[in-house]
Amino acid sequence: xxxxxxxxxxxxxxxxxxxLMAVGYSxxxxxxxxxxxxxxxxxxxxxxxxxxxxxxxGGLPFLGALAVxxxxxxxxxxxxxxxxxxxxxxxxxxxxxxxxxxxGASIFLENLVIVTIGPTFRTYPQMxxxxxxxxxxxxxxxxxxxxxxxxxxxxxVLMFIIEKTKVGLAIRACSFNTKASNLMGVNxxxxxxxxxxxxxMLAGVAGMLFGMxxxxxPQIGVITNKSFIAAVFGxxxxxxxxxxxxxxxxxxxxxxxxxxxxxxxxxxxFSLLIIILVIRPxxxxxxxxxxxx
Amino acid sequence: MFNWFYIEGILILVGVNLMVVLGLSLLTGFTxxxxxxxxxxxxxxxxxxxxxxxxxxxxxxxxxxxxxxxxMVMALIIGYFTLGLKGDYFCIATLGFGESVRLIFDNLxxxxxxxxxxxxxMITTFELTLVICILAVxxxxxxxxxRHGRNMIAIREEExxxxxxxxxxxxxxxxxxxxxxxxxxxxxxLYAHYLGYLQPLMFQLTKSTEMTIMVIFGxxxxxxxxxxxxxxxxxxxxxLRSFANWRLVFYGAAVVLIMISRPQGLMGGMELTxxxxxxxxxxxxxxxxxxxxxEKKEGGDAA
Numbered sequence: 030x031x032x033x034x035x036x037x038x039x040x041x042x043x044x045x046x047x048x049l050m051a052v053g054y055s056x057x058x059x060x061x062x063x064x065x066x067x068x069x070x071x072x073x074x075x076x077x078x079x080x081x082x083x084x085x086x087g088g089l090p091f092l093g094a095l096a097v098x099x100x101x102x103x104x105x106x107x108x109x110x111x112x113x114x115x116x117x118x119x120x121x122x123x124x125x126x127x128x129x130x131x132x133g134a135s136i137f138l139e140n141l142v143i144v145t146i147g148p149t150f151r152t153y154p155q156m157x158x159x160x161x162x163x164x165x166x167x168x169x170x171x172x173x174x175x176x177x178x179x180x181x182x183x184x185x186v187l188m189f190i191i192e193k194t195k196v197g198l199a200i201r202a203c204s205f206n207t208k209a210s211n212l213m214g215v216n217x218x219x220x221x222x223x224x225x226x227x228x229x230m231l232a233g234v235a236g237m238l239f240g241m242x243x244x245x246x247p248q249i250g251v252i253t254n255k256s257f258i259a260a261v262f263g264x265x266x267x268x269x270x271x272x273x274x275x276x277x278x279x280x281x282x283x284x285x286x287x288x289x290x291x292x293x294x295x296x297x298x299f300s301l302l303i304i305i306l307v308i309r310p311x312x313x314x315x316x317x318x319x320x321x322x
Numbered sequence: 323m324f325n326w327f328y329i330e331g332i333l334i335l336v337g338v339n340l341m342v343v344l345g346l347s348l349l350t351g352f353t354x355x356x357x358x359x360x361x362x363x364x365x366x367x368x369x370x371x372x373x374x375x376x377x378x379x380x381x382x383x384x385x386x387x388x389x390x391x392x393x394m395v396m397a398l399i400i401g402y403f404t405l406g407l408k409g410d411y412f413c414i415a416t417l418g419f420g421e422s423v424r425l426i427f428d429n430l431x432x433x434x435x436x437x438x439x440x441x442x443x444m445i446t447t448f449e450l451t452l453v454i455c456i457l458a459v460x461x462x463x464x465x466x467x468x469r470h471g472r473n474m475i476a477i478r479e480e481e482x483x484x485x486x487x488x489x490x491x492x493x494x495x496x497x498x499x500x501x502x503x504x505x506x507x508x509x510x511x512l513y514a515h516y517l518g519y520l521q522p523l524m525f526q527l528t529k530s531t532e533m534t535i536m537v538i539f540g541x542x543x544x545x546x547x548x549x550x551x552x553x554x555x556x557x558x559x560x561x562l563r564s565f566a567n568w569r570l571v572f573y574g575a576a577v578v579l580i581m582i583s584r585p586q587g588l589m590g591g592m593e594l595t596x597x598x599x600x601x602x603x604x605x606x607x608x609x610x611x612x613x614x615x616x617e618k619k620e621g622g623d624a625a
Contacts, residue, residue, distance in 0.1 A: 064410060116582035124410060125356050126585050129538055132531050133577025140570035254421075254527070261414060296425040302418035307403045310411045 031166030036283050042173035044279020045180035046242070049235035050256030051263070051271035052187060053106075053228035059204035059266035060224060061118070063127035064257065067109055069250025070138030071229050075102035075236025076245045077146065080153060091156050095179070099233040106229025107222060109134055118221075135250055142247045151245045176238045183234055184272060187227060191268065196223055204266065255282075255295070258302045264315020274313060330448045331516075332560050337451035338513045339536065340552040344458055345505025346537045347548040352466060353498040354478030355405075356413040359420030360506045361529035365522070366393040366423060367507025368514035369433050372442045375515065382445045386511040393507030394500045396423075401499040405492060420530050428522040438521035439514075446516035454512065458505060462545055465501075474498050478543070506533075535577055541587030546594035551587070 050072055057065040079098035082089050089097070113130045157175065161168040191197040202210040203220045211217045235256075239249065256275060263274025278298060285297040305312065342364055349355050367389035374385035404415040427433050434440075465471045473494050476484040485491045514520050532555075540551025562569035580587070589597075 062410075064414065113578045113582065117585070120585075122581075122585055125413070126581050128356070128410070128413070129535065130578050130581035133535070133574045133581065135574070136528075136531075137571055137574025137578065140567060140574060144567045144571055251527075258418070290429075292429055293425075296422060296429065299418045299422040299425065303400075303404070303415055303422065306407060306411055306415040306418070310407050 032287070034167050036287050037280060038167065038169055038173065040280030040283035041276060042176055042242075042279070043283065044259075044276035045177045046235055046239050047256040047259045047275035047279055048272045049180050049183060049231045049238070050253050051260040051275045052184065052268055053232050053235075054257050054260040055263070055266055055268055055271040056200075056224045056228045058260070059268075060200070060207060060221060061114070061124075061127065062266075063124035063131070064265070065131050065228075066128060066257075067113065067131040067134035067138065068106075068228065068232060068257075069253035070135040071102050071106045071109070071232040072236040072239070072253050073142065073247060073249040074105055074138060075099070075233030076240035076249055077142065077236075078102060078233060079237030080151060080240060080245050083153060083156070095234060095237055098237040099230040102233025102236065103226045103229035106225045106232065110221060110225040139247050139250055146247075148247055153241045153245070156241070172242055176242060179234065179238060183231055187231065188268070190227070196220075200224060255298050258298050261302060262305050262312055264312025267312070267314040270312055270314030332557065333448055334446055334451050334512070334516050336553050336556045337448075337455045338509045338516065339533065339556050340455050340549060341458060341509030341512065342506045342533045343536045343540070343548045343552040344462055344545070345502035345509070346533050347540075347542075347545060348462060348465070348474075348505070349498055349502040350534065350537050351542040351544065351548065352471065352478060353474045353495060354481075355495060355499070356534065357416040357499075357502070358413055358527065358530045358534065359416030359418070359423075360502070360533050361525040361527065362416075362420035362423035363393045363397065363503040363506035364510035364513065364529070365427060365525035366396055366503075367510030368520055368525075369427060369439070369510075370507075371511035372439050372514040372520055373433070375445070376439065376442050382443075382450075382511075382515060386508055389511045390504040390507040393503045393510075397500045397503030398496060401496045405495045405499065417527065417530075420525070421527060424522045424525045427525075434520070436522060438519060438523075440519040442514055442518050442520065444515060444518045446512045451512055451516075454508065458508070459545060459549065462505075466545065470494070470497070475543075538585075538587050539577075539580060541589035541592070544587075544589040544592055546597075547587055547589030547592070550589065 050068070053068050053071075054065060057063070057068070075098045078101040079094050082094035082097040083091075086094075086097075113134045114127060117126055117130060157171050159170070161170045162174065163169075189197075191200055199210065199215045199220050200223065202213070202215055203217060207217055210220075236249065239252075255278065259275035259278040260271045261274070262278055263270030263272070278301070281301065282294055282298055286294040289297075342360055345363075346357060346360055349357055367386070369389075370392045371382075371385040371389035374380040374388055375382060380388070400415075400419050404412055404419075407415060428436050466475075473484070473489045474497075476487075476489055477491055477494055481491055513524075536551040536555045537548055538551075539555055540549070541547030559569050559573070562572065565572070592600075
């Protein structure tokens with residue numbers, strides 16, 4: 030029984046990081062209707078920004094470093110939108126061109142880091158006591174608690190912005206119908222700027238947390254593919270869906286790894302992706318897209 | 323550095339990439355379906371043919387055919403479930419498929435697991451690759467000029483309308499997907515018997531992306547474009563080898579640049595023969611004669 034609870038805790042901890050990443054995919058999808066595969070690159074950069082904020086700027090407290098990582102990653106995401114997507118948007122290009130452009134951008138970012146910083150694995154300096162918290166038979170590492178808490182706070186802030194503010198209203202309006210919102214006076218370009226900023230900032234937070242929990246290396250973006258699966262699982266374009274999908278994926282993965290075999294971890298995630306697409310392509314909470322005649 | 327052995331190696335790689343790119347060209351350029359899982363079909367072709375030649379001592383060509391057949395069957399199964407999906411979801415499903423195939427090979431001891439298979443007979447020669455590629459280009463050209471090829475193009479242009487005029491959309495998507503998978507598998511078989519060893523890591527998502535980029539670089543809906551794309555983008559990294567890791571940085575930037583400046587690729591919608599006709603028509607125009615009526619139509623199609 031204690032193993033069972035332990036697995037759920039591990040699953041929730043990795044799932045909360047997936048959630049931070051997955052909402053970035055979902056935000057972009059909800060308005061631009063394409064899968065932003067460059068998001069993994071932004072997450073990877075976030076991990077590096079955080080690392081440098083901690084090591085170079087001596088003694089920068091954890092939250093300060095987190096803010097730096099979030100801000101810089103947000104700016105990268107915005108720049109990416111300006112350079113790689115805006116020209117396509119102006120031309121009304123099909124979404125697949127966006128995907129290719131995103132993949133090009135992710136190749137660019139990954140290799141830029143390999144060339145300039147190097148392909149080696151780096152670790153964050155120890156910032157918190159490694160001693161785990163023991164609750165009966167179950168042990169929880171402090172960093173897992175921290176990850177979960179920060180993820181929950183960030184997501185709560187995001188939900189607040191989307192549900193309660195005027196900007197959020199504009200975002201929701203655009204995700205229903207971009208053209209009509211534009212006609213109603215919503216500045217679509219600014220909304221898109223904001224979703225990339227928000228998504229990028231969350232990516233920075235996620236990258237830094239992920240880097241602290243595991244290691245930092247240029248191919249982190251590959252792992253973020255799984256957060257994309259989580260976004261599909263929950264229903265692309267739906268934020269609550271992305272969060273629920275991520276937590277479920279985290280739990281399913283850790284259970285699969287724990288009870289079947291740890292080498293099947295990724296296989297379980299990708300098979301889940303196909304199964305979901307076959308049974309219910311719109312995911313748990315996504316909207317059903319219909320072909321317009 | 324520039325001895326024949328080295329050049330021959332690159333040319334064989336061009337042939338390998340060309341096979342996969344031709345397959346993708348049929349699927350993406352002519353049927354309008356994107357796939358990010360063709361590395362998976364390549365892997366199936368490579369592994370199945372390698373096992374056939376290495377363990378069962380089957381000659382190369384039948385082994386290759388077996389690999390292609392296995393890949394086709396897989397494509398039909400996957401396609402049956404996912405080709406009904408709308409929009410990006412099919413492409414996401416192929417992404418999941420490609421990664422799953424790699425991870426399955428990674429976990430099966432029969433196929434060597436993560437270490438892969440080594441000492442595969444190195445049968446692939448330049449001549450063999452050339453013959454296979456010429457046959458493949460000819461077959462694809464014939465297909466695209468047949469009724470079936472035109473049906474596929476109709477689906478790319480307007481799925482609902484082609485359904486309305488009685489084209490069995492789902493069936494043609496399946497055919498296109500299966501043939502495309504077989505092409506990728508042949509490429510994989512050539513690859514396996516050129517390198518002499520196989521590892522699941524060779525068939526990562528980046529491989530699929532690389533292939534799709536070649537198709538788009540050459541131009542969607544153009545067989546000639548696909549050939550040019552495969553040749554140029556296979557040679558380019560070799561020429562940039564002295565820049566070491568920077569080449570992939572340039573490569574990524576170039577992809578973004580192509581997408582935002584010339585998304586139809588080098589030859590979008592045109593064939594080499596069209597270019598030749600245009601060139602001649604242009605010459606005639608300069609001499610003061612009118613453009614042939616069908617040239618105008620071609621121009622309209624390409625736009």
